[in-house]
Amino acid sequence: MAALREVSLALEPGEIVAVLGANGSGKSTLVRMTNGLLGADSGSITVDGIDTRDQARTRDVRELVGVVFQHPDDQIVATSVEDDIAFGPENLGLPRDEIRRRVDQAIESVGLGGLERREPHLLSGGQKQRLAIAGALAMRPRYVVMDEPTSMLDPEGRSEVLALIGSLRAAGHGVLLVTHDLAEAALADHALVLSKGETVFEGRVEELFGATHDLPAWGLELPPIAVIARTLADSGVPLNLTDLRPAALAEALCR
């Protein structure tokens, strides 16, 4: 069974690339290839020039590419927030003060200050996912790959994590954001849509939002709010089609 066929993708530091697709489109296979967990049958995957097939460089690749999965609970290993974040750097055998520095910085980056000693299972869903991201950041990756990081979260947790993704870009990380939610893709610079393992769209996010008529054919659903946005745009309301917040639509209507 071919999970991916001739897919190409580039991610630069300081940008967000969204990968969209229905279940079974090949998104998760792609995620596992980004840090060498899976190899490709053909074609090549390089991270800053390192071929992920080069087993002597596996550790370098894993340090450059942090991966965050859908279920935060699956990624938490320790009994306190700070121990959990320290787990990766400890495995690298780093000196204690360097570990401390990385843990403190990661906690600061994800906004979990004050919760250092908290048991992870007492955190909210959004806090747990931010903890998982902090664990990835403590490895000082240049790229962060996230596989549907918000799909198990409540609305509050979701907006916390989306805000964090924006700040990772601002801090110079390249972020690969895998999602099936069009509204979430609005955060990205570029987008790639996969359908049955093949690339059916590649381009700037603005172009994707202009191509919403094609979404059903790709197995993606136009969110109800995007249906409204399209009707309004067709009626002549001057809209920024990538901003699907209800407040933005209401404002454009009343202008």
Added chain:
Amino acid sequence: MSLRLTDISYTYAADTDYAEAALRGVSLDVAPGELVLVLGATGSGKSTLLRIAAGLMEPRSGSATIDDDPLDRASARGAVGLVFQDAESQLFADTLIDDVAFGPKNLGMDAVSAQAAASEALEAVGLAPAVFGTRSPFSLSGGEARRAAIAGVLAMRPRYLLADEPTAGLDAGGRRLLKSLILHTRERAGVVVVSHTAEEFLGEADRVLVLSAGTTHWYGQASDVVADPDVLVGAGLVAPDVLEVQRLARQAGLSIDGFVLDPDRAGRRLAEAGGWL
């Protein structure tokens, strides 16, 4: 016939310094053929309510009955099916058919009848037993696994089905299948769906219970929530996007006569109200 909770309260770690009231004076009732949507933010008491409705915990005060009998573990057994959030993580057997037959067997059904009940349930969730029955539950996609877990509950033929965030984490296609499965189940059972968002089931629900900090913030007809989504906003919840844009447009001065959930209609009405049509 109904599953009825009347004025129930529950306090965790009662009689200790850590006592924390999770529910205070909450009522809920659902009859076969009905869908009740329970909404609330994280920590509002949704999960406690669900455990009580499933007969897993007894309320400290108030009454809980199922078809007029007291609700407890024994009376709920087989009669109330509970689908946990992330239900697919509870699949365990070597083959899907064995996994789904586990519940009925556990209720004392003989092997042949349990297999038949399992086949029927797999059919009902859209996983043809001839194709999926012998597969490992771990070979399924996320959406398939979620439906398989629900089949395990439906195989016990419960009169009431309680589902915690049944569509969380699924893509559009998976959500659509899950939704039609829930609506199909309503034809012969009473269904309670618990969620932190009204986005998914508001249009189909009969009644809505909105919980806030363990108390009833609002309980009434789903159509009244559509007419006045402010009841959600007051409980720290977000109105579905389609309603929220209409609510905000009206707040900003547009004259909108009643809200609608259908996005096509909502879009046209908004364009019209704004003078663009």
